[in-house]
Amino acid sequence: MEYSTNSTFKIKNSTLRIIRGYKMATVIDARGLACPGPVLKTKQSIDKESPDDIRIMVDNEAARQNVSRFLQTQGYTVSVRKEGGDLEIRGIREGGASISCSSYAEVHPDQKKIMVMVTTDRIGHGDDELGARLMTAFLKTLKEMGSELWRLVFLNNAVKLTIEGSPVLDTLKDLADTGVTILVCGTCLDHFKLLEQKRVGDTTNMLDIVTSMQLADKVINI
Structure with missing residues (x-):
């Protein structure tokens, strides 16, 4: 099933799930959230669902750096792409690898x-x-x-x-x-x-x- 990034992020400050092949990808809209909102929202989602594929939309460079670094501490491989004036951060975690904040x-x-x-x-x-x-x-x-x-x-x-x-x-x-x-x-x-x-x-x-x-x-x- 294909998805549209534009339509996915219409709901502000929301957490959605989309289909990626046979797996579910967690999608978080963290635009407009003050620090440390984007990281907290990402952490809550990971703690609750432990997704192997997670995508977070942010609207500033500081949030991009913070969320990207947090994802890396949790064992995700991170990539970033621009989406208009926003930034989409994608984290992929293979094999269920996990590194907690405390151990990092x-x-x-x-x-x-x-x-x-x-x-x-x-x-x-x-x-x-x-x-x-x-x-x-x-x-x-x-x-x-x-x-x-x-x-x-x-x-x-x-x-x-x-x-x-x-x-x-x-x-x-x-x-x-x-x-x-x-x-x-x-x-x-x-x-x-x-x-x-x-x-x-x-x-x-x-x-x-x-x-x-x-x-x-x-x-x-x-």
Whole structure:
């Protein structure tokens, strides 16, 4: 049975099922949903139905990156195509492979995990130039935590530290090369019109951030 993509997505914020050969494909319309809505809607569908074929329609690049990365953590092979002004994300999972969020995030379950949440591009109040220098020094010193440094999360104005021209870009890339996961808030990047300028880390959403806080042994807020 053939299906029409245009007709399938007429109902906003809906979850439908279509026929693909002899199998059912789950179709989710997540357009217009604020972060982390598209990921949450996708997660709910996977938790409930565990489909081998899932398609999600979104309307912005941040949602595309977030949903695509989430699908990959669940064992899906992901492809994306443009549909007018929207984006259709398709996930195919062969052989029932499944990787949970916790197993994906918890790479070394017996090792202490420290998460650092950075919400600004400078430390303290008063002199902005001094604050920027302090932030640079702080990030460069994080490597002294060794293998316990697990994850860096950048929110709000701190996402500017991950873009082209950032004074700490090389420092963050070095940390990523050692295995530290760097997550950058997609809503924040979109707000500052910086999605295309990000040069390090994975675009993330609040579901990822909250899950990371739950899994971390210690959360340091800056």
